[in-house]
Amino acid sequence: MAARDSSRVFAALGDPTRLRLLAKLGEGNGSSIASLTAGSKLTRQAITKHLGVLRKAGLIRGRRRGRERLFALQPAALDRARRSLDDISRQWDEALVRLKALAER
Amino acid sequence: MTASSTDRIEKRIEIDATPARVWRALTDHREFGEWFRVKLESPFVPGRHTRGRITYPGYEHLTMDVLVQKMEVERLFSFHWHPYAVDPKVDYSKETPTLVEFVLRPSGTGTLLVVTESGFDAIPAARRDEAFRMNSGGWVEQIRNIEKHVANA
Numbered sequence: 425m426a427a428r429d430s431s432r433v434f435a436a437l438g439d440p441t442r443l444r445l446l447a448k449l450g451e452g453n454g455s456s457i458a459s460l461t462a463g464s465k466l467t468r469q470a471i472t473k474h475l476g477v478l479r480k481a482g483l484i485r486g487r488r489r490g491r492e493r494l495f496a497l498q499p500a501a502l503d504r505a506r507r508s509l510d511d512i513s514r515q516w517d518e519a520l521v522r523l524k525a526l527a528e529r
Numbered sequence: 530m531t532a533s534s535t536d537r538i539e540k541r542i543e544i545d546a547t548p549a550r551v552w553r554a555l556t557d558h559r560e561f562g563e564w565f566r567v568k569l570e571s572p573f574v575p576g577r578h579t580r581g582r583i584t585y586p587g588y589e590h591l592t593m594d595v596l597v598q599k600m601e602v603e604r605l606f607s608f609h610w611h612p613y614a615v616d617p618k619v620d621y622s623k624e625t626p627t628l629v630e631f632v633l634r635p636s637g638t639g640t641l642l643v644v645t646e647s648g649f650d651a652i653p654a655a656r657r658d659e660a661f662r663m664n665s666g667g668w669v670e671q672i673r674n675i676e677k678h679v680a681n682a
Contacts, residue, residue, distance in 0.1 A: 526563055
């Protein structure tokens, strides 16, 4: 089960700056740190740090192109995180049906 | 019965039993264990941990650990826990737990029970409003937006 991955993904997503970075990365095939820094109030160093957290959570992947590194979204990791939340939601549904049955017995 | 938004899961269920009866099913650790499928070792006490083995088929190797927050008789029962702590090899104690709240309200001759589990995005409450304003609603929605975006690309 990918529970450990999910908790890391949840933690990575718990930050508005990283969410904005993800949304930006979702728009293209790959973005460089320079292009992500442009039009942002954040420093290159700060963006590099956030990208590191996203990369460790498996949400993005980096590849080299010449002297640059391009980062791209990994949609599968987002899908897994959403599914794990759906699982928790379903487990509650099932548990509450059992609670109802017990209390009404 | 389902309503999910932002970082929380919310469930509502009408139970044809008095709030007193529902309260007992929620807060008596043996009754809780029966419907939640866990064999708890000790009663729930605010500020204390209660632990036990999961009895749900396929998950028997797991331990449940909740830290009870509030017990307001027949009104509110809440605890912190790690909802996705399902890998026995991992120490989850350093990760931010979610908060589970059971709110009871009399409804006709029965009880309306509202259960919420919140904190999946681990944004401190003080920063949450600001974060939500910027994201127009938590990361769950954001994920859906990004996924939709990617699917259409």
